[in-house]
Amino acid sequence: MVEKIIDISVINVGEIDGRSYLNKRDMERIGVDDFDIIQLINEFEDSCAVQVLENDEVEAETIAVDNGILDSANISDGDRVKVRKAHLKREPITRVKFGIEPLEGQPVEECISYILENFDEMTSVIRNRPIYRNLQVDWPDAGCGHVKISFLESDPEIEGDEVGIIDPSGKEIEVQLVPASEMSFNAVLVLDVSGSMSKEDMVVKGTGTAVEGLRRGLKGGKDLDNLLDEFDEKKVSRIKGAALATLLFLSQKVSRGWGEQLSIISFAGDVDVFEVDYGTGSPTPVIACTGQAKSAGLEIIADYVSKRCSTGGGLTFMSGALQQAYEMTAKFEPNSITGKANPTMIVLLTDGQPNKGNGLGINPVPIARKCGRDYPNTVLYTIGLGEADNRLLKRLSEIGRGEFYEANDLGELTKFYDLLARRFMIALKTEASELVEEIPEDLFEEPEEIEETDEVELALEEEYGGAGDEIAEEIAEMDALEEDDDDEDDY
Numbered sequence: 001m002v003e004k005i006i007d008i009s010v011i012n013v014g015e016i017d018g019r020s021y022l023n024k025r026d027m028e029r030i031g032v033d034d035f036d037i038i039q040l041i042n043e044f045e046d047s048c049a050v051q052v053l054e055n056d057e058v059e060a061e062t063i064a065v066d067n068g069i070l071d072s073a074n075i076s077d078g079d080r081v082k083v084r085k086a087h088l089k090r091e092p093i094t095r096v097k098f099g100i101e102p103l104e105g106q107p108v109e110e111c112i113s114y115i116l117e118n119f120d121e122m123t124s125v126i127r128n129r130p131i132y133r134n135l136q137v138d139w140p141d142a143g144c145g146h147v148k149i150s151f152l153e154s155d156p157e158i159e160g161d162e163v164g165i166i167d168p169s170g171k172e173i174e175v176q177l178v179p180a181s182e183m184s185f186n187a188v189l190v191l192d193v194s195g196s197m198s199k200e201d202m203v204v205k206g207t208g209t210a211v212e213g214l215r216r217g218l219k220g221g222k223d224l225d226n227l228l229d230e231f232d233e234k235k236v237s238r239i240k241g242a243a244l245a246t247l248l249f250l251s252q253k254v255s256r257g258w259g260e261q262l263s264i265i266s267f268a269g270d271v272d273v274f275e276v277d278y279g280t281g282s283p284t285p286v287i288a289c290t291g292q293a294k295s296a297g298l299e300i301i302a303d304y305v306s307k308r309c310s311t312g313g314g315l316t317f318m319s320g321a322l323q324q325a326y327e328m329t330a331k332f333e334p335n336s337i338t339g340k341a342n343p344t345m346i347v348l349l350t351d352g353q354p355n356k357g358n359g360l361g362i363n364p365v366p367i368a369r370k371c372g373r374d375y376p377n378t379v380l381y382t383i384g385l386g387e388a389d390n391r392l393l394k395r396l397s398e399i400g401r402g403e404f405y406e407a408n409d410l411g412e413l414t415k416f417y418d419l420l421a422r423r424f425m426i427a428l429k430t431e432a433s434e435l436v437e438e439i440p441e442d443l444f445e446e447p448e449e450i451e452e453t454d455e456v457e458l459a460l461e462e463e464y465g466g467a468g469d470e471i472a473e474e475i476a477e478m479d480a481l482e483e484d485d486d487d488e489d490d491y
Contacts, residue, residue: 099180
């Protein structure tokens, strides 16, 4: 039998008990009846599943959908979607696991304890909702504070575009609640500390809140206080800007916790991996994002970055830094909650062009291609400061399934780091094999050291277009919201 699919427009009608409405004619076109489950799929393959009811007040070729359903699927009012009858799981669901993610800084353990003690509240939120692989439910008025509920797994397993039906209040089904740590990720921050990074041309803009947050949240020493004091000036060095962004990123991951890990790599003419000693006498390059990281002293990391800048030379060994970053991902321990390896984000920040190869070759493109294939659970983001080779950085991010961003001031840089976590899971959906070209077996045999411009220009014969447009627009929206908040404060 040929599957019936219609193309219609979405209408967000607010809260309608987690359901949707179609008129009689459109329901007949796809062969569904009241309380059947349908699937909506937009042009970006974002999808959701929802119960449907007949309502002839809905115009032809439109569908009225509960706003919570739309929000969880990244589908908006006015979007065109394909609608079909859902592919239901034939076997009954006997166990389902939901991940709980606090969205207001609450301790996740307290949220889970509250929900378990008041389970009827949660069942009212997810009642009438079919379950599917990317299901996320926003729960802003939970008694424990704003949380997100995510479907993680079930018995039997929901596969592909299958949809399952459950009664969360029924005794025949086991419901498990855990931290949404399957969405946790590790990170490797790769910082250029060559001599040019000491140039004081980073405009201090939009960082007041971030700096004050670090002052309140960290019990640092004199070195950290001195570093933060510098952001009262109009401009700071590029490396100080990188240090601030690194501290902000690390402090956010410490607050998330739950099995996430981090490493910091710096490079100039050589590559250096930051190590921390947790009192065991055996330094490790893996920073555990728990209270241990705070006790180790985040100011030590700031001091490390600053000292590396002062000793860095004019050379830029980018290919070595990238290879070290990818290899570092193998040193991360499995997530203590899930028992599985977290995906890893690599963030490369630089203001220069590669000009040293050390046997790997000056050009980092072949390294990125090979590592992208060897480490498919990793995404590469690149950030350009000053006179960085933006075309090269954009190409590296494309190969690594990430994004490139050109930071013009310190506020943009810190906001980009804040956006990374939200954009990371989208990037993970892309198969590495789609973007990594086949590499000749002899590519890395006896690499020849050549002039920087020769090799890099060969790698950049294509035009790669402008840089970071999507992210620039998103940051502009954040700036506009901040200005609105400031205006309200004035009154």
